[in-house]
Amino acid sequence: MRIPLEVRRFLEVTLGLSWPESDDRGLVGLWKAWEAAKDAAAVYEAAARRAGGVVPQALQGDTVSSSASS
Numbered sequence: 001m002r003i004p005l006e007v008r009r010f011l012e013v014t015l016g017l018s019w020p021e022s023d024d025r026g027l028v029g030l031w032k033a034w035e036a037a038k039d040a041a042a043v044y045e046a047a048a049r050r051a052g053g054v055v056p057q058a059l060q061g062d063t064v065s066s067s068a069s070s
Contacts (some may be wrong), residue, residue, distance in 0.1 A: 009049045
């Protein structure tokens, strides 16, 4: 959000407030990147849960016996 220089000066002189500079497009870009990371993590989690569900079926022999007794 851009505030005209005159308004920023007015706020600074009358109220002692300084308007921070910001990059709205940059903030939106960060938000989109975090959303994409969240979506990727959800896909990874679902795949890991599916893969983990078949582990007991894949184990055979002594490995199954020792893990079942622990």
